[in-house]
Amino acid sequence: MSTASKGLTAWLTTEEPNSARHATLQNIWRVWSRFASNPLGVAGLVIILLLVFVAVFVPWLAPYSPFEQNLRETLMAPNGQHLLGTDELGRDILSRILWGSRITLSIVAIVSVIVAPIGLIVGCLAGYYGGWLDTILMRVTELFLSFPSLILALAFVAALGPNLNNAIIAIALTQWPPIARLARAESLSLRNRDHISAVRLMGASSLHIVIAHIAPLCIPSVIVRITLNMAGIILTAAGLGFLGLGAQPPSPEWGAMVSTGRRFMLDSWWVGTMPGLSILFVSLAFNLVGDALRDALDPRQE
Amino acid sequence: MPHFRACLTGAAVLIAAVTINVAEARTPQDQLVIGMNMVNLTTLDPHNANSYESYHVIANLYDTLLRSDPNTPGKVVPGLAKSWTVLPDGTLEFTLDERATFQSGRKITAADVAYSFQRAVKLGLLARAYYANWGYDAANVDQKFRAKDDRTFVMEVATPVAPSLKLNALTRVYGAVLDREVIAKHEKDGDMGRGWLASNAAGSGPFTLNRWNPNDIVVLSRFDAYWGGEPKMKRVLVRHLPESQTERLQLEKGDLDVGFQLVSADIDGLAKNPNIVIDRLVGSGFYYLIMSTKDPEFAKPEVRRALRYCINYKDINDVVMKNYGTSATTFIPADIPGYIPDIGNVYDPAKCKQGLADAGYGEGFSKQLLSLNSTPYADMATAIQQNLAVAGIKVDILTGNGDQTYGPMRDRKFQLGVGRTASSAQTDADGWLRTHVYNPDNKDDANLSNLQAWRASFELPDVNKLMDEAQAITDNEAKRVELYKQALKLFEESAPPIIPISQRVDPYAKSARLKNYVGDIGWMTRWDRVEKQD
Numbered sequence: 001m002s003t004a005s006k007g008l009t010a011w012l013t014t015e016e017p018n019s020a021r022h023a024t025l026q027n028i029w030r031v032w033s034r035f036a037s038n039p040l041g042v043a044g045l046v047i048i049l050l051l052v053f054v055a056v057f058v059p060w061l062a063p064y065s066p067f068e069q070n071l072r073e074t075l076m077a078p079n080g081q082h083l084l085g086t087d088e089l090g091r092d093i094l095s096r097i098l099w100g101s102r103i104t105l106s107i108v109a110i111v112s113v114i115v116a117p118i119g120l121i122v123g124c125l126a127g128y129y130g131g132w133l134d135t136i137l138m139r140v141t142e143l144f145l146s147f148p149s150l151i152l153a154l155a156f157v158a159a160l161g162p163n164l165n166n167a168i169i170a171i172a173l174t175q176w177p178p179i180a181r182l183a184r185a186e187s188l189s190l191r192n193r194d195h196i197s198a199v200r201l202m203g204a205s206s207l208h209i210v211i212a213h214i215a216p217l218c219i220p221s222v223i224v225r226i227t228l229n230m231a232g233i234i235l236t237a238a239g240l241g242f243l244g245l246g247a248q249p250p251s252p253e254w255g256a257m258v259s260t261g262r263r264f265m266l267d268s269w270w271v272g273t274m275p276g277l278s279i280l281f282v283s284l285a286f287n288l289v290g291d292a293l294r295d296a297l298d299p300r301q302e
Numbered sequence: 303m304p305h306f307r308a309c310l311t312g313a314a315v316l317i318a319a320v321t322i323n324v325a326e327a328r329t330p331q332d333q334l335v336i337g338m339n340m341v342n343l344t345t346l347d348p349h350n351a352n353s354y355e356s357y358h359v360i361a362n363l364y365d366t367l368l369r370s371d372p373n374t375p376g377k378v379v380p381g382l383a384k385s386w387t388v389l390p391d392g393t394l395e396f397t398l399d400e401r402a403t404f405q406s407g408r409k410i411t412a413a414d415v416a417y418s419f420q421r422a423v424k425l426g427l428l429a430r431a432y433y434a435n436w437g438y439d440a441a442n443v444d445q446k447f448r449a450k451d452d453r454t455f456v457m458e459v460a461t462p463v464a465p466s467l468k469l470n471a472l473t474r475v476y477g478a479v480l481d482r483e484v485i486a487k488h489e490k491d492g493d494m495g496r497g498w499l500a501s502n503a504a505g506s507g508p509f510t511l512n513r514w515n516p517n518d519i520v521v522l523s524r525f526d527a528y529w530g531g532e533p534k535m536k537r538v539l540v541r542h543l544p545e546s547q548t549e550r551l552q553l554e555k556g557d558l559d560v561g562f563q564l565v566s567a568d569i570d571g572l573a574k575n576p577n578i579v580i581d582r583l584v585g586s587g588f589y590y591l592i593m594s595t596k597d598p599e600f601a602k603p604e605v606r607r608a609l610r611y612c613i614n615y616k617d618i619n620d621v622v623m624k625n626y627g628t629s630a631t632t633f634i635p636a637d638i639p640g641y642i643p644d645i646g647n648v649y650d651p652a653k654c655k656q657g658l659a660d661a662g663y664g665e666g667f668s669k670q671l672l673s674l675n676s677t678p679y680a681d682m683a684t685a686i687q688q689n690l691a692v693a694g695i696k697v698d699i700l701t702g703n704g705d706q707t708y709g710p711m712r713d714r715k716f717q718l719g720v721g722r723t724a725s726s727a728q729t730d731a732d733g734w735l736r737t738h739v740y741n742p743d744n745k746d747d748a749n750l751s752n753l754q755a756w757r758a759s760f761e762l763p764d765v766n767k768l769m770d771e772a773q774a775i776t777d778n779e780a781k782r783v784e785l786y787k788q789a790l791k792l793f794e795e796s797a798p799p800i801i802p803i804s805q806r807v808d809p810y811a812k813s814a815r816l817k818n819y820v821g822d823i824g825w826m827t828r829w830d831r832v833e834k835q836d
Contacts, residue, residue: 067691069684069688072621088622088681244680244701249687263547265547266550266551266568268567
């Protein structure tokens, strides 16, 4: 086993890769080993993996239903039966937090999936083509950037009507502009590189160059940016939920749970604190991972 | 080094500030400090008052012809009128107290009273609906409300209405008497002082309006020459405290004497404090669940009847509505003449399921439920949602602010809604029933949005007829009550789309130092007799 793993490590770190695939794997390995040398980043990753695990297996993990009320057991302090206590309608807070991980994770995932391609395409097009296209796209981007993201999201949700889907759309609308800017900056620096010129001399169309040669090179920085944004996405979603504009009752959205818990802060601290801590840990984890990822993906680190 | 010293001084100041803060605070002996959420205090015009908060402030700036005895709800006692008689045709004659003067120093005459009531009708503010119900309109008030002589005010009959209904109503804020000469000075384009009175006062009450900054503070000063005797408190400060927990902490520390609109958890917390007394004002509104009969499912009486069995009223009242309401099964409560025992709400999940299955909805259906996003509405909605889920009815809750929630209900474009009928206490069956069961015109453009039955698009001509008949009876109380009973019974038998869940209660907390602070169920609580002891 140890010789095998040694062999694998040697294969992954050898100076001269045999094939393109070999080189890619070596690259991934280098990123990973840099990432793994950052203990905080690893801690964050563990939390996120735990969150994903919980979100996937929550039906088997949660001790109670997140919706089942028991009006005779309301506002119970944490105890053996209800590890994190019960809320004002007698629902088990632990179960609600566990189920809430699905909502949080799906918001993060959906927003990222919407935002990354939009930002990447807008940014790369603007950066590569320049000229009037750049002017138009960047002014639109700046228009979105000129509002604080929570305010903009609030306005969108208020206009669209409060529910989870609209909250996701609103958050996505506020999150793509920074990515577009980043991608533009990257493609600006890339478009006059030698290998791009080479591709152009070989007769590739501009669109082909953007899609096949510029966009892939922008991806690492976009990934870092998105990961760092995820904490912001979680906080915005929780903020909207707190204001009653996100997920609607009785869905166990963490922000909405904090909002209800606020009413009982003086007597029953656990109702608001537990979901609040969940938000804290998860957004912290995304920040740590984003940081570590930035270090790991930065080629200048070597 | 200077930096260090500055830091040290800063720290010392900070510590001192904290220590001072810890010391027991105390409101001054001759000032009453009240905390409330002032968002609903939008006007001080007595004829446009619409909230618990505005009633309380206005009640201390103005006098009404009659007052309700705070210790015996329903008992009418003299106010500006020292006596009154009911003539055989139902006309009311009031004799004014000769001591009564406005804050401007002028004697109150019957002409002032007539002017005030005419204004209430002519301006078309909220008070108008009140009088319109009795047949008064802009065309006839000049003849119907008149001064017989300086001291005698006459209120003639427009449509037959039980005199007791009128007498009771005149104790409320819409019966306030205004100083027409002061108003005349501030009148603009014949608006009868509409613009000016929204933020000023021209009354005869025990306090004068010193300052009002919306959503901040109201300062009332003692009117030393009050004709009813000098008020004990030199000043009343009403502070805007939208957060219940802030109010609670200030009450506990002694920074506040009275706190309104506390949430249930804080009421329970304060009840344990020996320095605080919790008092409850029973209101005449209901927390209710309403279905629109425009909806294809709720149009069916069988569905509505079944749905009424689905809700666990007891648990909701015991837990969710604790401190906000008391259990209500029908629209006339037990202490009001006209009450019928054993009709209305029953919780029976088996009957609920069976009823829905019989109606052809064994698999249930999906509906949207509108609710305010505040306590206790959202919790009530969530509890109802779970009750209905058991019966197979999938409910999506949509929470929002007042306009977002009540707007669609007023426009009759909704499926399910929870809400509260807001009115001060009523001691007569009429007031209890009318807003819930009466719907004289079921057309969309009739716009009777203050009537719940209209909102639900639910019209029962026979109930309307009974209500009209009952209101017109002037000489036979027993018969009148009997007609209301029949109306209620008929309404309940018709599978109504409005389900009362709790009867409104407005709890408030007051410091044990206060003497003679007696809350009035008509929200006309007077602060002039309040004293403090140590």
